[in-house]
């Protein structure tokens with residue numbers, strides 16, 4: 001049985017688990033290629049106009065491989081952390097895809113509650129039954145996939161740069177190099193190091209989150225807010241860049257909350273959609289890096305007393 005895995009959305013975080021699990025239960029995996037112009041165009045063609053770019057790109061990945069596979073995984077991710085939720089677009093993703101893309105193959109769309117292993121195992125049984133009836137094989141494959149996933153470290157922490165920034169945003173914006181136009185490489189070439197939220201513990205992220213008048217129930221919002229405000233207020237970095245998806249409600253809220261908390265700390269929001277041009281993005285990054293350099297020079301010019 002050939003199972004298609006679209007390389008979009010949370011694939012970047014959980015591909016080790018998904019690929020290991022399906023391979024171990026005996027499926028042949030077909031992963032869509034890295035995002036490219038053809039995939040973007042397919043996404044724009046099939047997906048509703050109002051959707052954010054990551055959702056459009058996911059549609060493109062589905063359209064690219066749907067005819068090569070017997071069954072396709074459309075992950076209906078409901079929860080990643082206890083008492084938190086993720087964007088509603090994830091919950092309705094299978095319906096969006098089936099309403100937009102014609103001639104779809106059979107799909108695995110069972111809800112994924114990844115906030116604890118018992119619930120995730122239930123998903124593994126439901127999804128695994130499309131491939132095998134062997135419950136022992138499902139159990140052992142699930143455990144091997146969990147072990148491999150926990151040994152897999154995601155995140156970026158560059159070292160030995162004079163200027164460093166916290167790069168924040170949803171994982172699919174940070175790790176999707178086609179849409180972010182290789183932002184990490186661009187920053188590194190300009191002499192700027194990058195750190196991402198995976199390198200900050202949940203306890204430290206939660207310091208500023210706990211000060212909010214209401215606990216955020218969106219996982220991405222809590223993580224991005226906690227990470228950026230901690231890095232800024234503790235002066236761990238020289239600036240913050242937030243990669244935001246045009247038309248993302250969560251991003252519009254979190255960027256306002258961050259601004260309120262960090263005051264005049266250098267903060268650049270880069271909104272990305274299918275119209276974003278590379279020249280415009282480069283100009284904004286260059287201007288931001290120039291500003292960070294000037295700030296650093298000015299700070300080193302201030303005479304020290306005592």
Ligand code: SF4
Pocket residue numbers: 052053054055087088089090170220245247248249250251
């Ligand atoms: S969180 Fe924002 S960027 Fe992500 S799928 Fe939802 S609307 Fe799109």
